[in-house]
Amino acid sequence: MTVSSRNGRTTIAGRYFPVNRGGLCQKGWSAAELLDHPERLRTPLIRDNKGSELRPASWDDALNRIADEIRSIHAQHGRNTVGVFGGGSLTNEKAYMLGKFARVALRTSQIDYNGRFCMSSAAAASIKAFGLDRGLPFPIADIEHARTILLVGSNVAETMPPVMQYFQAQQLSGGSLIVVDPRKTPTAAAATLHLQITPGSDVALANGLLNLAIRGGYIDEQFIQSRTSGFEPIRRTVSAYWPDRVERITGIPEKQLVDAARLLGEAQTAMVLTARGPEQQSKGVDNVLGFINLILALGKAGKPYCGYGCVTGQGNGQGGREHGQKADQLPGYRKIDNPEHRAHIAAVWGVPEESIPGPGRSAYEMLEDAGSEDGIRGLLIFGSNLSVSAPRAAHIERRLRALRFLCVSDFFLSETAALADVVLPSAQWAEEEGTMTNVEGRVILRNAAVPPPDGVRSDLQIISGLAERLGAVSRFPAEPQEVFTELRHASRGGAADYYGITYERIEQENGVFWPCPAEDHPGTPRLFLDQFATPDGRARFHAVEYRGPCEQPDDEFPLYLTTGRVMQQYQSGTQTRRVRQLRDAVPEVFVEIHPSMASSHELSSGDRARVITRRGVVTLKVRLSLAIRMDTLFVPFHFPEGGRANLLTNPALDPVSRMPEFKVCAARIEKAAECLTEV
Amino acid sequence: MSHGGVSELRKKNLVVIGNGMAGARAVEEILTRGGGDMFEITVYGDEPYGNYNRILLSNVLNGSQHEHEIFLNPIEWYRDNNITLHVGVYAESILRKAKCVLGQDGSIEPYDKVIIATGSRSHVPAIEGITLPDGRDKPGVFVFRTLDDCREIAEYAQSCRGRAAIIGGGLLGLEAARGLQNYGVQVDVVHRSQHLMNQQLDAQAGAILKATIEQMNIGVLLSRDTRMVLGEDRVTGIRFADGGVLQCDMVVMAAGIKPNAEIGARCGLKVQRAILVDNQMRSVDDPDIYVVGECAQHRGHVYGLVAPLWEQAKVLADHITGAVPNAAYHGSKVATKLKVMGVEMAAMGLIEAEDERDEIVQFTEPKKGTYKKLIVRDGRLAGAILLGDISKAAYLLQAFDRNTPLPEDRLTLLFDIGASSKKLSVEEMPPEMQICNCNGVSKRDLLTCTKNGKRNAKAVMESTRAGMGCGSCKSLVAEIVEFACGGEIEEDPSIHYYVPGVPFTKPELIRICRELNLKSVSSVFRVLADGKEDAASKPGLASLLNTIWAEEYIHEPDARFINERVHANIQKDGTFSVVPQIAGGVTTPAELRRIADVAEKYDVPMVKLTGGQRIDLLGIRKDQLPDIWRDLGIPSGHAYAKSYRTCKSCVGSEFCRFGVGDSTSLAIKIENKFKGIDTPHKVKMATAGCPRNCSEAMVKDIGAVAVEGGKWEIYVGGAAGAHVRKGDLLCVVDSHEDVLKYAARFMQYYRENAKYLERSYGFVERVGIDKIRAIILDDEEGAGAALDAAIEASIAAYRDPWEEAYTAARPAEFASTLSTIQ
DSSP, rough: OEEEETTTTTEEEEETTTTTOOOOHHHHHHHHHHHHHOOOOSOOEEETTTTSSSSEHHHHHHHHHHHHHHHHHHHHGGGGGEEEEEEETOOOOHHHHHHIIIIIIIIIEEEEEEGGGTHHHHHHOOOOOOOHOSSSSOOOGGGGSSSSSEEEOOOOHEEEEEEEHHHHHHTTTTTTEEEOSSBOOHHHHTSSSEEOOOOTTTTHHHHHHHHHHHHOOOSOHHHHHHHHHOOOOOHHHHOOOHHHHHHHHHHHHHHHHHHHHHHHOOOEEEEEEOOOHHHSTTTTTHHHHHHHHHHHHHOSSSSSSEEEEEEETTTTTTGGGTOSSSSTTTTEEEEEEEEHHHHHHEEEEEEESGOOOOOOOOHHHHHHOOOOOOOOTTEEEOOOOOHHHSHHHHHHHHHHHHSEEEEEEEEEETTTTGGOOEEEEEOOOSSSEEEOOOOTTTEEOOOOOOOOOOBBOOOHHHHHHHHTTTSSSSSOOOHHHHHHHHHHHHHHTSSSTTOOOOOHHHHTTTTTEEESHHHHHHHOOSSOOOSSTTTOOEEEEOOOOOOOSOOOOOOOOOEEEEEEEOOOOOOTSSSSSGGGHHHHHOOEEEEEEEHHHHHHOOOTOOEEEEEESSSSSEEEEEEOOTTOTTTTTEEEEEOOOGGGGGGSSEEOTTTTTEEEEOEEEEEEEETTTTTOOOO | OOOHHHTHHHHHHEEEOOHHHHHHHHHHHHHHHGGGGGGEEEEEESSSSSEGGGGGGHHHHHSSSGGGGGGGEEEHHHHTTTEEEEEEEEEEEEEEETTEEEEEEOOOOOOOOEEEOOOOEEEEOOOOOOTTTTTOOOTEEEEEEEEEHHHHHHHHHHHHSEEEEEEEESSHHHHHHHHTTTOOEEEEOSSSSSTTTTTTTOOHHHHHHHHHHHHTOOOEEEEEOEEEEEEESOOOEEEETTTTTEEOOOOEEEEEEEEEHHHHTTOOOOOOSEEEBTTTTTTTEEEEEEEETTEBBBBBOOOOOOHHHHHHHHHHHHHHSSSSSOOOOOOOOOEEEETTTTEEEEEEEOSSSTEEEEOEEEEGGGGGGGGEEEEEEEEEEEEEESSOOOOOOHHHHHHHHHTTOOHHHHHHHSOOOOOOOOOOOOOOSSSEEETTTTTTTEEHHHHHHHHTTTHHHHHHHHHTTTTTSSSSTTTHHHHHHHHHHTTOOOOOOOGGGGETTTEHOOOOOHHHHHTTTOOOOHHHHHHHHHOOOOOHHHHHHHHHHHHGGGGGGOOOGGGHHHHHHTEEEEOOOOOEEOOOGGGGOOOOOOOOOOHHHHHHHHHHHEEEOOSSSSSSEEOGGGGGHHHHHHHOOOOOOTTTSSSSSEEEOHHHHHOOSSOOOOOOHHHHHHHHHHHHHSSOOOOEEESSSTTOTTTOOOSSEEEEEEEEEGGEEEEEEEEEEESSEEOOEEEEESHHHHHHHHHHHHHHHHHHHOOOOHHHHHHHHHOOOOOHHHTTTTTTTTTTHHHHHHHHHHTTOOOOHHHHHSSSOOOOOOOOOOOOOO
């Protein structure tokens, strides 16, 4: 997009870029409203004692207070009791600096970020199967050329509208789009075939499709032989997923399963794309691996217009997970427990290798016991609204309140910032320069269009100021381009190698795809064409069995609950709820329910109802929809306080990715007028 | 370490009797619970194979699946998991006192725990004449139970090709009947009961199913009690209790199953229909003996389907390994689907209402073979029969399995009355209907905007932002605007712009650039676009200006893509490829030698023949390019640009026995004429010496095909890349010269009128071959001479870019400071 400012008014226009092709959605057009929004924080806030109100303070006072608190907690409880929480919307420069700040200035292992709640399952599965995690291993425009696409649990039409055009072009040129979703979303409605899956049964579907692919003679034995390993156990595993069994588990009619397998099997080129639907589950990694098995067995990976990809959600969801704000990671997608990787980063940072802490705990685990004997005592949060976005949100909010010290950097007083002891007003997207890495692995540059308002600082300035006060040994520059230069060296030779990327190149070439190991290297739009990134160059199959979600409906909680986004809102709503036209479009939280199920509960459109799970109750407005399965409820997750969908969600974690089960739990619904049930 | 600790490490012996789906599944479940470390596992299986999926046997019989596809665990699996498999060995008895199992082969296996999973066999009714007098099976009589049965049935059916009687009109019988039809056998199903599938269907459904089955040319005989198989030494027919006779050449028994419970009875376990088990799947008499599958009877039920048996295996494994010490089995919900081609049937739970609590929801349409019946008890699904239309089966199965409360609107249980698939017309759409989801624009917003004076779709879209997100609603927005304007729509000019950043159509732009002498991209922006440079418009303009001005065009390197800047094709690792010209694919030993020398001198990583009949040197560093070009001394083959690329040819009449025209020398003439000509997108050509089309001329942008009588057909707009299209026949001409003339004219027309990056196939489709013919052949617009002149000027302006590059002082373009990665 292009941002221009005239007479103090900032306006936004679409700009042709190879990703969105000039398209913008309502969130994009209206984003300028956030820049000069009256609720914008313009001064640091300090709470003098627990229980007192937040009061305005100077930057010096605020930063000194934070440094003092950190030193005092360190002295009393040790270095690992101060944690850092980052976000997938921070620029690469910030994500990198935040990781370095945690390891060098705080010397804590306790750092993680909200991407853990987002892409971690797909990332873990990709690394297992391909040896590398990059959202899409091909440019997004390749979507147009795939003859068949299986899109699992993604509502692109509402969550990333400009990307929908690629799927349309794909279908217009005769390609088939198969969408898997418990709801007939606008994306599903636009598909060639919609598989209305039972929440939590993705592995059964993936194995069932592979069963049919084998039966139909669609698998590519030659590809399996020459470019993969581990297929035989898969053949055996999926032989137990014959169509009528899979129909019974997934609720997808057998005929549709057969059609889907045929569309995939007969296509010259095919892709499987997953999003949060299958990923945000306690079997998220297995779910993704199941679909990867399918695409590998069909021989549709590591070739043009083919492959598996994960459709990322946050602006910098990809870059945010490459440069060290993840508990187990160092910049360049290096591993924090690998001695060579540690040595490289230590040299770049100019610190002894042994001073870099080891792996920390994942997001939910770090928050789960925050403020307790065994947990962290102090926490710095950048760009995350945890009291809305974390699973089992009421519990997490209690943990945040129990912290000895909480510092939040945000541009509005979000629900989480309101709990903090120090709140730092930070600059927004259009007010500072920085790079992001998009879903394709394309590193792009966001220019500063307008200066930040007085009293507001960038996160890099904040980190720099804190590092200085804490007497950190390494450098903490506040200039984005200087940080990026350091990041290039830090990532050099890593899986996500940015060494050859410069701000100038990004501008000139409309972004550069990593890995890009040298300045005259053209970047890598398509990965895996010759070999996969595993040690032997072969993609790996992983046998996965259907185990179902942690909670299945029962007499007490007879329905499934799933959560997701609506068109006009983004994440916890901190930003989008503050834009008038977006708020007006969807003013309050609602539950989507099938009219037949609603009438059984004597609910009609607009009624107030209570959705109840083992963890909490939310009162909300009833919205009838024929687009949802009869046994499933849908609640969007952008709303605050009593309307938080995450009061209901299940924090059961995936054993590998530590992803919580946002997408499925058991629930019941009742009319709000009836007597209250304590849960 | 104490001795007690050591002795606990001794693995216990687990002997599994039966290697069918139940036994093997139980073993798998035990292994996944770490049972491999607790037990030495021994398995007896009386079939000579690993374990296979019996429910798929019907598919093997009907040919839709191959034998090897139904194996669950091949022999190696047992070895890999350290399981001793007595394959093809029948386990005779269990000595409960001595705690060992005796195999028929004399083997003795001691056990701590034993699992009986002997399954069942076909129930063979007491019928006379099944065996020969000497006790052997009478040829032509079969049961349908194992892989071997399946093979024998198929073999016999193939050899007799006569008539087959299936005894039993249940699930298996009907599947076998349909399968046998594939071998050219006339099939009759003989059933004792009054309707088919009486285990799963009520009488009404049975009657409808009968009609459906009969339509498939399978005879159905109901209420027939078969008493005798006729025939001396092989089957010739069967006789019923009522004295009637059915002539047939083979008989297949599919009259139900009989649990193999004898081994239990022999060792003193309680047996009724099958071996009695408790909720932990143990024999009620012996806690060390587990029983699973069709040989187990739990609370009065013997299950003959896979799903229940797997549920039992899970409980058994949980219990035997101690993974879930209080694991308990409480019975299974039974559902079946008939896997017979052409019949859709699903049934679950109750068949008939049992008491007044039960509510029946029913729909029949016998003519269409459709029948749906639900039995609802306390708001939950207690049973269902679906015949003909089973689209709701998936939902009902899940509701039945989970005992989900059903919606009160019963109709939604029988039919998909989801969102209507009928498309609303623009008039019918309610005003508040959201048209653009991305930007939340309703029909009303669009109408208002039109009323306020925006009279075309683009103006309305810009004003309301409808269609500016994903763009999927653009055509709908256009329809609504058209509707609102009552047909008085003002066309939006910009859709015809050649490039987005300069507001003119291509012909206008050509005219203006000529008039105003605009010879560089920057001058076009300066004069025609208020000085606003638009990066996306640059390459298109560069191409156009080159077309107009030929020699006079002022190059500005930043307006071009890297390929066109360095005259080579960039590869994915950052190196380049060099393709020298080889006109018509005809080369000489000297030329080949030179190419070979260059390849050796520069250590070229790969030398490859291209699809365009040329030689490609791959993996060349940018800084090497000028030297290589010089050493080659062959002009550029232009394999990198948006321009004429190459002309493929076959050997033609000169050598080929079939050739009717000289395609090779025509291809050379084409190459010499068109080399390096800029075009809106690449142009590939070919010439074919006869209609066999070896050089694929009909799927090229321009192709010439020789036909009888010395004539040439010219095809345009063909494609065989991501898009495949056969070219349209432009004309038939008499000579090479005419081919060159019309190809040139077409090429210039394409250059002047196609959008930038529009391939000829899109262009020809868009403009239409009729119009193109009118202009190129009939000169209807009188532009023929101008087209000819323009392309001749471009041809005259041609310079070999390679020669220019290596004769000039080395341009910075080719500098390379860092080496490329390997």
